[in-house]
Amino acid sequence: MEHAPYEAKVRAIKAKLESQIPKSLRLPASTLNNLPLDVTSIPRTCGLLTEAELTITELDATGVLECIAAGKLSAVDAVTAFGKRAAIAHQVTNCLVDFFLEDGIARAKELDAHFAHTGTVVGPLHGLPVSIKDHQLLAGRNASGGFLSSFQIAKEDCQMAKILRSLGAVFYVKTNQPQSIMTLECHSFYGRTVNPYNSNLSSGGSSGGEGALVAMKGSCMGVGSDIGGSIRCPSAHCGIYGMRPTSLTQPMVGYLGYMHGQDGVDPSTGPMCASARDMTTFIQAVIGTKPYLDDPSLIPLSFVPPADIGARPLRVGIMMHDDVVMPHPPTLRALKAAKHKLEAAPGIELVDYVPYKHDEGVRLAHELYFQDGGKRVHEVLDSTGEPILPLTEWVIASDKVKDHDAQGIWKLFYDRNVYRQQYSSHWNASNIDVLLCPTFPGVAARHDTSKYWGYTSIWNILDYPGIVFPSGLHADPALDPIESSYNPVSPSDAYNHTLYDPTIFAGAPISYQLVAKKYNDGILLAAQMVVEGILRDMVPASPIYKL
Amino acid sequence: MEHAPYEAKVRAIKAKLESQIPKSLRLPASTLNNLPLDVTSIPRTCGLLTEAELTITELDATGVLECIAAGKLSAVDAVTAFGKRAAIAHQVTNCLVDFFLEDGIARAKELDAHFAHTGTVVGPLHGLPVSIKDHQLLAGRNASGGFLSSFQIAKEDCQMAKILRSLGAVFYVKTNQPQSIMTLECHSFYGRTVNPYNSNLSSGGSSGGEGALVAMKGSCMGVGSDIGGSIRCPSAHCGIYGMRPTSLTQPMVGYLGYMHGQDGVDPSTGPMCASARDMTTFIQAVIGTKPYLDDPSLIPLSFVPPADIGARPLRVGIMMHDDVVMPHPPTLRALKAAKHKLEAAPGIELVDYVPYKHDEGVRLAHELYFQDGGKRVHEVLDSTGEPILPLTEWVIASDKVKDHDAQGIWKLFYDRNVYRQQYSSHWNASNIDVLLCPTFPGVAARHDTSKYWGYTSIWNILDYPGIVFPSGLHADPALDPIESSYNPVSPSDAYNHTLYDPTIFAGAPISYQLVAKKYNDGILLAAQMVVEGILRDMVPASPIYKL
Known part of the structure; x- marks a missing residue:
């Protein structure tokens, strides 16, 4: 009862969202009431998309751009196809927080008219449908900073949205993120976004709406953000491509949050998309606008x-x-399969990498996230009566974080700096360009169990850029039996071990993470194509999809 | 009496320092007891230096390097000349905290032998005598982090010293800095460093030992550090060249301090030297070693x-x-003379720049320096019984700083970020490459009066790189009468106005500061040569001194 005003507000917001999905795009109750665990085939089987729309939505972003620039595809057809598929994706995964396909079509018409009139594109992203995460402000659209308390209809675009618009991008949906934006799952006042491959598993978080939407091919280019794994975890769980660039290189002014000024671990923002080359397409287009001219915190690299x-x-x-x-x-x-292939690959020198005190780095990152011991989280929850969700409660529990005074924060920052220095020396001594490693201690998590961030947050505290990409493999009970006589090496390990059950995870995509040293994003993007080419027997950097 | 252990320690440290100045380099009592206010001519008149040594020490660093690389000057002769002159400089300004010419000569002999044997230099700074500031660790030499409590004989070199050594630099002296390293004057437990042009005035701070030493030509290349004006203020007061590069671009690992982890305003380090081209010589040599490979906090620009x-x-x-x-x-x-010349100069578009809320920026910077309200300063003072000096007391007085909790620090950082964003927009709208402005609200300060940092600290909080260079003009009672009917615009202004008396400042050098936007250090270095060439009717970038 005490939450009544909160619940009324949430009901109204969700009712409005649902009303924005046109009747013509609604799945029948017979489908919705009998959903399989794996919903990825529903866009093809439901009958709501034409064959042409299915073909368009199977393109990667670079392919969409090439087709539009060649006059083979209109921007209107592109956003219509992705918008319709996004509506379907939402009904089966709960991935959206706003849907405004009509706005997208209106903008796409302008772009098509420009192209028809001039024969040229307005920019390198001309006509590309782009989905963005809830906390990234888009003028006139829903936005929140992780809690109902900051829910708003945005008055203006964030810097990223402005830039993407200037490059020709077309917005049509916004995507879900979890309460606090600080969990590796995706459960907010909009509800839970589930994994398209298995609704008993999480889409990952915090950019879980993007993860599910791109995996459903309701978008080929999403914008996520990542301070502890929030781009890479959902990209891994949903089997898509995602990049967390080095922080302070991409535009983030106008992203909502609730701990602005927490500069102990810097967030970053980057693409979640359909192919490796899409990441380069996105990053180079954004950097080409010199965002550092408008945001003095950005580094001109x-x-x-x-x-x-x-x-x-x-x-x-x-x-x-x-x-x-x-x-x-x-x-x-x-990983073993990757090792086997890389060992045999010409042009690769494979190094067995020894981790350097990851437990210490992960602990420092967590302490740095909530320097006030989680007080602010309680304050914003209390301001609307929003109930705390289990993973929010876990992430600020007092055995992990504590309140700091000024000297306590100096010590924390100093310890972080020393750790970074030591880690850098260790990495240099390992003499590697890039590191292949897990993104998460397993495939997509069971709901409310994502309690080890170490495979992503270690790279956040170090600020080493990372790319997640699909292995092409999936969890398989026949190949992945449980190791019954396992001796855990830590309490976190013991917990993680209890979560494994071959049948539960069956079919979940398995992904890799590739990491480079800070500021080596250029090396990382190039190396990822080489490594993926070897691991998946592909020709690197070749177009994967063709219209 | 309560400070007896402190005083005994200080006496011993000072006695050891004085004993390191050889008898052969001592000025006679008749000179020391009758020093003029302006001591800059004493190296030439005292008879302790040969004509050749005087000629060598009139070279700038780039000139010294050219002569050594051409085989016209030995490294031994170079460091001997500068070392002897440094000993004289110390006796008349109290600029040194360590003197080890014999070590310098020993290293110079090795370099000369290498050159004789191979005909090549070991690096771009081969044989250059370099002076460095007290808090920068040099193996085997005195060091302190602003208080007696951290006094030590350093066990190893700081990263900058390692790099400079690898480039061929020769160390022979270390220089004084003030208690706390957070005042714009130079008064430590080693005593006060006075201005070579007028001992009633300050050498400036915190790198005041470097300022006085380079002005006395006891060094042509010093290494300072700057978080609020500490390179630029003493460079201005002593009429030399000094640069504060954008932070996190120059190596600073192994610089002592007492608030490590205070990341609200980042310090920087850079050259204090004899000519404009010397700054480029130094910066390009250091950057050429890729210091970011060893220090992960540095940006590869x-x-x-x-x-x-x-x-x-x-x-x-x-x-x-x-x-x-x-x-x-x-x-x-x-400044009026500069405006006149720049208006008439071809190739220059002069803009009357309107400052953007400098009072707010300066206040934020000061609050960010001492986020604990100055508690740490009292702790380190109390640990040895070191008495607090007037400007240390002033800088942490409670009307300027306060203690913060975690959320208070977030707010402070956030306010800083917003201010930086607003300032950047303002600078962009002004559409300028560089800005010419004062370094200080006057020429060299009267002792213990430096209570307005705004002309330098504003660029620290914004992290805009700055260069100070001499105007060639000096304070002159005939040209600079007091404005008697002045109406102050702020309390700081009223205080500053009371300090002016034309006769007291007579003869003090007048300097300019040139500033560029963050990361535009390359533009700044190039533009400074152009602007100085115009203001001093010089051919830009030409060798100013010749052996």
């Missing part, structure tokens, strides 16, 4: 890979586990 | 000026005052 990257062997480290929590069998199987 | 810098007009802003404190008449006279 070009991300050009070093000239010798193809002329010498690529030194790839491989890390099967971090000495703290052992990944579940499917993840280990994929 | 090259500082190359944009290709079009000479092909289009240079847009130079000029700011006579900051709307908070009006500079004294000598400084305003030099």
Whole structure:
């Protein structure tokens, strides 16, 4: 009863959202009441999309752009196809927080008219439908900073949205994120976004709406944000591509939050998309606008890979586990397969990488996130009567965080700086260009169990850029039996071990994470194509999809 | 009496320092007891230096390097000449905290032998005598972090010293800094460093030992550090060249401090030297070693000026005052002269720059320096019984700083970020490449009166790089009368106005500060040569000194 005003507000917001999905795009009750665990085939089977729309939505973003720029596809047809598929995706995963396809079509018409009139595109993202995360302000659309308390209809675009619009992007949906935006799952006052491959599993978080939407091909280019794994975790869980660039290189002014000024671990923002080349397409387009001219916190770096990257062997480290929590069998199987292929690949020098005190780095990151001991989280919850959700409660529990005075914060920052220095020396001594490692201690998590961030947050505290990409493999009970006589190496490991059950995770995608040293985003983007090419027997950087 | 252990320790440290000055380099009592206010001519008149040594020490660093690389000057002769002159400088300004010419000569012998044997230099700083500030660790030498409590004989070199050594630099002296390293004067447990041009005035701070030493030509290349004006203020007061690069671009690991982890305003380090070209010589040599490979906090930027810098007009802003404190008449006279010359110069577009809320920025900077309300300063003082000095007391007085909890620090950081954003927009709208402005609200300060940092600290909170260079003009009672009917615009302004007396400042050098936007250090270095060439009727970038 005490939450009545909160619940009334939430009901109204959700009712409005549902009303925005046109009747023509509604799945029948017979479908909705009998959903399989894996809903990825529903867009194709439901009959709401034309064959042409299905074909368009199977393109990656770079493919969409190429088709539009070649006059083979209109911007209106592109956003219509992705918008319709997004509506379906939402009904089966709960991935959206706003739907405004008509706005997208209106903008796409302008772009098509420009193209028809001039024969040229307005920019490198001309006509690309782009989905963005709830906390990223888009003028006139829903937005919240992780809690109902900051729910608003945005008055203006965030800097990223302005830039993407200027490059030709078309917005049509916004996507769900979890309460607090500080969990590796996706459960907010809009409800829970589930994994398209298995609704008993999480889409990951915090950019879980993007993860589910892109996996459903309701978008080929989403914008996520990541301070502890929030781009990489949902990209891994949903089997898509995602990049967390080095922080302070991408525009983030106008992203809502509730701890602004917490500069101990810097957030970053980046693409969640349908192919490896899409990440380069996005990053180079955004950087090309020189966002540092408008945001003085950004560093003017070009991300050009070093000239010798193809002329010498690529030194790839491989890390099967971090000495703290052992990944579940499917993840280990994929890593072993990768090791096998990389060892045999010409042009690759493979290094068995030894992790350097990841437990200490992960602990420092967590303490740095909530320097006030979680007080602010309680304040914003209390301001609307929003009930705290289990993973929010877990993330600020007092055994993990504490309140700090000024000198306590100095010490924390100093410890962080020393750790970064030591880690850098360790990485240098390992003499690797990039590191292949898990993204998470398993495939997509069971709901409300994501309590080990170490495979992503370690790179946040170090600020090493990371890319997640699909292995092409899936969890398989026949290949991934439980190791029954396992001896856990830590309490987190023991907990993680209890979560594994081969049948529960069956079919979940298995992904890899590739990491480079801070500011080496150019090397990372180039190396990822080389490594993925080897692991998936592909020709690197070739178009994967064709209209 | 309660300070007896403190005083005994200080006496022993000072006695040891004085004993390191060889008898052969001592000025006679008749000189020391009858020092003029302006001691800059004493090295030439005292008879302790040969004509050749005087000629060598009149070279700038780039000139010294050219002569050594051409085989016209030995490294031993170079460090001997500067070392002897440094000993004299110390006796008349109290600028040193350590003197070890014999070590320098020993290293110079090795370098000369290498050159004789190979005909090549070991690096771009081969044989250059370099002086460094007390808090910068040099193996085996005195060091302190602003208080007696951290006095030590250093066990190893700081990263900067390692790099400079690897480039061929020769160390021979370390220089004084003030208690707390957070005042714009230079008074420590080693005593007060006075201005070579007028011992009633301050050498400036915190790198005041470097300022006085370089002005006395006891060094042509010093290393300072700057978080609120500590390179630029003493460079201005002593009439030398000094640069504060954008922070996190130069190596600072192994610089002592007492608030490590205070990341609200980042310090920087840079050259204090004898010519404009010396700054480029130093910066490019250091950056050329890629210090970011060893220190992960550093940003890999090259500082190359944009290709079009000479092909289009240079847009130079000029700011006579900051709307908070009006500079004294000598400084305003030099700025008016600069405006006159720049208006007439071809290739320059002069803009009357309007300051943007400098009072707010300066207040934020001060609050960010001492986020604990000054508690740490009292703790380190109390640990040895070191008495607090007047400017230390002033800088942490409770009307300027306060203690913060975690959320208070977040707010402070957030306010800083917003201010930086607003300032950047203002600067962009002004459409200038560089800004010419005062360094201080007057020429060198009277002792214990430096209570307005706004002309330097504003650029620290914004992290805009700055260069100080001499105008060639000096304070002159005939040209700089007091403005008797002045109406102060702020309490700081009223205080500053009371300090002015034309006769007291007579002869003090007048300097300019040139500032560029964050990361535009390459533009700044190039533009400074252009602007100085115009203001001093020089051919830009030409060798100023010749052996």
